[in-house]
Amino acid sequence: MKYRSTRSGETVTAAEALLRGLAADGGLYLPEKLPAPFVSYEKMQDFSYQETAAYVLGRFFTEIPEETMAAFVRKAYGPSFETRDIVPVRTIDESFSMAEMFHGRTCAFKDLALSLFPYLLTWAKEAAGEARRVLILTATSGDTGKAALEGFRDVPGTNICVFYPSHGVSPLQKDQMQKQEGENVRVCGIEGNFDDAQSAVKAIFASPLSAEDGGDAVIFSSANSINIGRLFPQVAYYVWIWLSLVRSGSIGQKETFNVVVPTGNFGNILAAWIARKIGTPIGQLVCASNENHVLSDFFATGTYDRRREFHLTKSPSMDILISSNFERFLYYMAGARQTADAMRALSEEGVYAMPADVMARIGEEMTGGWADEAARAAVASSVYEKYGYLMDPHTAVAYAVYSDLRRKGTISRGTHTVIVSTAHPYKFPDPSAEAAQVSVSGSPYDRLRQLAEATGIPVPPQLARLEDAPVRFGDTIAKEAIADYVKAYAGEIRKASGVK
Numbered sequence: 001m002k003y004r005s006t007r008s009g010e011t012v013t014a015a016e017a018l019l020r021g022l023a024a025d026g027g028l029y030l031p032e033k034l035p036a037p038f039v040s041y042e043k044m045q046d047f048s049y050q051e052t053a054a055y056v057l058g059r060f061f062t063e064i065p066e067e068t069m070a071a072f073v074r075k076a077y078g079p080s081f082e083t084r085d086i087v088p089v090r091t092i093d094e095s096f097s098m099a100e101m102f103h104g105r106t107c108a109f110k111d112l113a114l115s116l117f118p119y120l121l122t123w124a125k126e127a128a129g130e131a132r133r134v135l136i137l138t139a140t141s142g143d144t145g146k147a148a149l150e151g152f153r154d155v156p157g158t159n160i161c162v163f164y165p166s167h168g169v170s171p172l173q174k175d176q177m178q179k180q181e182g183e184n185v186r187v188c189g190i191e192g193n194f195d196d197a198q199s200a201v202k203a204i205f206a207s208p209l210s211a212e213d214g215g216d217a218v219i220f221s222s223a224n225s226i227n228i229g230r231l232f233p234q235v236a237y238y239v240w241i242w243l244s245l246v247r248s249g250s251i252g253q254k255e256t257f258n259v260v261v262p263t264g265n266f267g268n269i270l271a272a273w274i275a276r277k278i279g280t281p282i283g284q285l286v287c288a289s290n291e292n293h294v295l296s297d298f299f300a301t302g303t304y305d306r307r308r309e310f311h312l313t314k315s316p317s318m319d320i321l322i323s324s325n326f327e328r329f330l331y332y333m334a335g336a337r338q339t340a341d342a343m344r345a346l347s348e349e350g351v352y353a354m355p356a357d358v359m360a361r362i363g364e365e366m367t368g369g370w371a372d373e374a375a376r377a378a379v380a381s382s383v384y385e386k387y388g389y390l391m392d393p394h395t396a397v398a399y400a401v402y403s404d405l406r407r408k409g410t411i412s413r414g415t416h417t418v419i420v421s422t423a424h425p426y427k428f429p430d431p432s433a434e435a436a437q438v439s440v441s442g443s444p445y446d447r448l449r450q451l452a453e454a455t456g457i458p459v460p461p462q463l464a465r466l467e468d469a470p471v472r473f474g475d476t477i478a479k480e481a482i483a484d485y486v487k488a489y490a491g492e493i494r495k496a497s498g499v500k
């Protein structure tokens with residue numbers, strides 16, 4: 001299968017799309033044609049998570065031999081996950097379930113894609129005959145960085161460099177990054193927000209290194225959710241969620257289910273939308289935002305306007321005003337021409353608008369909603385009180401939107417709804433303590449112990465381990481210094497690889 005850019009007709013192989021991340025015209029890659037609906041309960045009812053993933057991914061990466069893909073998937077979704085189900089679906093009552101995507105190495109849903117992505121990328125490197133080392137550049141709002149670092153650490157032929165907003169992540173997220181292990185990794189805080197980091201990284205991609213700066217030894221690639229190697233592994237878990245719901249009897253074989261996704265860069269929900277395109281019976285698809293509700297406003301008004309105040313919230317992975325993957329959805333709704341124009345307007349003026357016919361199509365595919373900090377905190381405690389279920393702040397935003405739309409009648413009551421649970425609550429000790437109404441004090445690790453004591457929910461070993469690990473990467477730099485930082489690292493890699 002060939003891949004094409006959202007902004008022009010440029011087509012490339014899957015290997016090229018994986019290696020480049022971003023298309024030369026600034027657009028994002030998508031399959032030339034989405035596969036016709038192919039998922040079927042009859043065929044897949046006994047599939048394990050690994051079998052589901054291999055089957056779904058095989059349709060998007062047709063050049064990767066079946067056996068090879070099966071091996072990648074087995075390695076990616078093995079013992080690094082705490083549960084054999086990989087994404088367990090917990091039905092809380094007849095109206096909703098939680099799809100728990102936080103049982104991987106870093107306790108966030110990004111582990112699902114980033115456990116597999118390094119295998120896809122090293123396959124692509126070989127398939128493209130690329131002898132240079134791949135330097136993964138990643139801007140993170142918190143969770144991507146750590147998941148990418150864990151995915152790529154000590155993977156042969158690769159290096160990874162991660163930038164995170166120094167003041168925009170939780171103390172545990174900061175520890176996760178500053179204490180990262182691995183010989184091929186670099187992590188650096190920046191004075192700025194996620195959008196600053198992402199813009200700087202995109203600018204570096206747009207101006208390749210000269211040979212003397214390392215260009216003869218190093219090529220850049222991205223682990224951000226714009227890479228197709230991030231997107232398609234996420235499609236697989238929506239198919240898995242469906243199979244799980246039917247198997248547990250939470251829905252019937254012919255029934256649909258709604259999905260509510262806490263959204264930032266729009267990667268997770270886009271995967272759900274693609275899952276529906278390939279036949280997963282998803283009914284309503286709800287895009288939930290926090291106080292940075294650019295998307296929810298767009299769904300309501302047809303205008304995407306990033307010229308607004310940026311809010312730091314307790315759901316930092318949703319503190320995003322430019323949702324990169326939204327460009328892909330727009331492409332399907334409006335075509336390459338209008339998408340390219342909109343993206344130009346967004347970068348030049350910070351705003352674009354879509355005509356009524358496009359908005360009508362969008363309205364049929366997706367619903368938006370948002371919740372403020374007060375609503376998020378309120379549902380986190382009420383759900384804990386009522387069901388004994390502790391949600392992380394991102395998941396709580398999704399739940400708050402769900403409950404709001406249900407009250408308004410926008411979400412049909414007769415259809416089972418899945419709330420996508422994107423992080424372990426213990427990644428965010430303070431909001432979680434508030435939700436459980438436990439008073440905690442001391443270091444983040446003390447707080448987790450007190451929480452565990454009070455709630456009976458154990459501290460995941462991935463988090464507990466961090467407490468005594470040494471800080472390896474304590475630097476914070478100005479956002480203007482990102483390009484030079486990367487150049488210096490590329491130079492070091494070049495030297496180490498012995499290029500004269």
Ligand SMILES: *Cc1c(COP(=O)(O)O)cnc(C)c1O
Nearest residue numbers: 143264265266267268317422423
């Ligand atoms: C990344 C992330 C999100 C947002 O996902 P997108 O794919 O960027 O929309 C939501 N919640 C958590 C915990 C995350 O890490």
